[in-house]
Amino acid sequence: MSAIVFDRVVKRYGEFEALSGVSFAVEQGDFFALLGPNGAGKTTLISILGGLAQASSGSVTVMGHDVSADYRPARHAVGIVPQELVFDPFFTVRETLQFQSGYFGIKRNDDWIDEILANLGLTAKAHSNMRQLSGGMKRRVMVAQALVHRPPVIVLDEPTAGVDVELRQTLWAFIQKLNEAGHTIVLTTHYLEEAEALCNRIAMLKQGRLIALEDKATLMKRNKARSVFLRLKPARLPETLQHLLVAERDDGFELKLADPDALPGILLAVQACGLSIRDIDVSKPDLEDIFVETMRGAA
Amino acid sequence: MTGFYTLFIKELLRFWKVAFQTVAAPVLTGLLYLLIFAHVLDAHVEPYPGVRYTAFLIPGLAMMSMLQNAFSNTSSSLIQSKITGNLVFILLPPLSYFEFFAAYVLAAVVRGLIVGVGVLSVTLWFAVPPIAHPLWILVFALLGCGVMAVLGLVAGIWAEKFDQLAAFQNFLIMPLTFLSGVFYSIHSLPAFWQSVSRFNPVFYMIDGFRYGFFGQGDVNPWFSLLVVSGFFLLLAGWAYGLIKSGYKIRH
Numbered sequence: 001m002s003a004i005v006f007d008r009v010v011k012r013y014g015e016f017e018a019l020s021g022v023s024f025a026v027e028q029g030d031f032f033a034l035l036g037p038n039g040a041g042k043t044t045l046i047s048i049l050g051g052l053a054q055a056s057s058g059s060v061t062v063m064g065h066d067v068s069a070d071y072r073p074a075r076h077a078v079g080i081v082p083q084e085l086v087f088d089p090f091f092t093v094r095e096t097l098q099f100q101s102g103y104f105g106i107k108r109n110d111d112w113i114d115e116i117l118a119n120l121g122l123t124a125k126a127h128s129n130m131r132q133l134s135g136g137m138k139r140r141v142m143v144a145q146a147l148v149h150r151p152p153v154i155v156l157d158e159p160t161a162g163v164d165v166e167l168r169q170t171l172w173a174f175i176q177k178l179n180e181a182g183h184t185i186v187l188t189t190h191y192l193e194e195a196e197a198l199c200n201r202i203a204m205l206k207q208g209r210l211i212a213l214e215d216k217a218t219l220m221k222r223n224k225a226r227s228v229f230l231r232l233k234p235a236r237l238p239e240t241l242q243h244l245l246v247a248e249r250d251d252g253f254e255l256k257l258a259d260p261d262a263l264p265g266i267l268l269a270v271q272a273c274g275l276s277i278r279d280i281d282v283s284k285p286d287l288e289d290i291f292v293e294t295m296r297g298a299a
Numbered sequence: 300m301t302g303f304y305t306l307f308i309k310e311l312l313r314f315w316k317v318a319f320q321t322v323a324a325p326v327l328t329g330l331l332y333l334l335i336f337a338h339v340l341d342a343h344v345e346p347y348p349g350v351r352y353t354a355f356l357i358p359g360l361a362m363m364s365m366l367q368n369a370f371s372n373t374s375s376s377l378i379q380s381k382i383t384g385n386l387v388f389i390l391l392p393p394l395s396y397f398e399f400f401a402a403y404v405l406a407a408v409v410r411g412l413i414v415g416v417g418v419l420s421v422t423l424w425f426a427v428p429p430i431a432h433p434l435w436i437l438v439f440a441l442l443g444c445g446v447m448a449v450l451g452l453v454a455g456i457w458a459e460k461f462d463q464l465a466a467f468q469n470f471l472i473m474p475l476t477f478l479s480g481v482f483y484s485i486h487s488l489p490a491f492w493q494s495v496s497r498f499n500p501v502f503y504m505i506d507g508f509r510y511g512f513f514g515q516g517d518v519n520p521w522f523s524l525l526v527v528s529g530f531f532l533l534l535a536g537w538a539y540g541l542i543k544s545g546y547k548i549r550h
Contacts, residue, residue, distance in 0.1 A: 052549055074393075082387050086388075090312065090313050101305075107301055
């Protein structure tokens with residue numbers, strides 16, 4: 001059984017189609033990245049998953065439960081950290097988490113609440129009113145709220161937007177621990193290095209359509225393009241290589257190769273012009289390059 | 300049940316933590332009404348034979364405060380949660396539609412009753428109305444608060460900004476409660492306005508409630524009970540339907 005299945009999900013707001021038939025599955029144990037530019041439909045998809053929005057057509061299941069027909073077990077199975085920073089100003093951190101546990105039908109949850117607080121560096125703030133917390137601390141409480149019922153599926157909608165390095169590290173260490181313990185994680189983020197470091201599967205959305213869905217390793221491998229940085233003596237790029245030039249920087253030339261196979265040809269061309277190589281650096285594209293390219297390709 | 304109970308307690312704490320505004324203020328307002336109206340009218344008006352105006356006014360004021368506060372509780376809690384966005388923490392958990400409905404309504408009823416007891420306990424120093432039928436008092440207090448709590452729920456779901464809610468409150472709830480016979484017996488009105496009053500559901504809440512004290516009213520309490528409970532069921536069905544459909548809260 002898949003952790004989450006989106007099946008031909010369409011969402012319209014009046015004339016505007018926010019999601020145009022999105023289908024994909026997230027498997028149990030995945031650390032799944034959902035990427036896309038602003039307005040791609042990521043948050044809409046998550047809202048439908050959590051029952052905050054209703055799909056115009058199509059269906060979504062969490063751990064086998066339909067999110068609308070079978071909404072109670074579906075909501076038990078998922079913990080969502082919403083993107084907007086929101087809080088209830090009437091209560092303390094501990095009260096907030098106790099209430100959240102109660103909404104999920106859990107009466108005495110203080111041991112687990114203590115563990116979450118400790119893992120998110122919130123123990124010292126347990127008795128502070130929500131209003132007194134900094135933005136980053138409020139964000140931690142939101143993460144804690146999504147975890148009170150130990151959901152098998154955890155969804156984080158841009159949890160690190162505008163938060164400091166320390167929280168990011170604390171948060172990711174904790175989330176990785178939960179992932180290793182068997183929780184399925186779905187993450188949206190604009191920090192692609194986070195997705196690259198953490199996730200094993202990646203989906204990309206653009207204008208309400210799924211344009212890529214792959215294992216991270218496959219996605220990274222499939223792109224054969226390489227960046228080559230050359231510093232030559234004398235500092236002059238052979239005419240035959242001009243069409244590969246991307247940028248000139250640090251007294252050198254950055255070339256873009258479609259395939260690593262093209263490298264010997266470049267070296268030969270340099271040699272044929274009587275130039276010598278003072279420095280060379282070959283780099284693979286990172287997720288950001290692949291993301292940008294995929295988004296362009298889908299235009 | 301834990302879900303319902305938690306939301307209910309949370310809603311109680313929400314107003315209790317600001318009890319100055321949600322309990323003490325309406326009690327004081329009720330007292331001021333009594334002081335002013337009783338001062339001006341006590342010597343001139345005898346609404347029922349042998350009943351002083353001040354005594355007559357007390358149950359009406361208590362009921363009006365209860366109704367307004369029951370309405371305020373559901374409506375302001377919902378609109379605040381909608382506007383600040385923290386309603387999401389109640390929408391994401393597996394609370395059933397009924398748990399959601401019942402927790403909000405009951406907490407509002409409790410606030411209404413607390414305010415009612417508060418108004419009675421400060422006004423009783425000026426006149427003590429008799430208590431002819433305590434059960435009628437309780438039934439109309441509960442049902443009246445229930446109707447207004449449900450109406451507040453509908454208003455809170457419907458309103459998208461504070462301005463809309465204020466309009467609902469000032470142009471619907473206030474006239475309905477003020478023109479319901481809080482300050483007068485409708486028998487003192489011209490025939491036309493007597494008939495108009497009979498279309499106001501709040502009139503039956505106050506009249507039934509007052510019947511519990513004086514053993515007399517403008518209409519038969521059983522008829523009032525029928526009207527008020529019918530209204531409650533109608534509104535409750537409507538509010539429940541709104542919650543279930545996700546109208547304006549689940550997009």
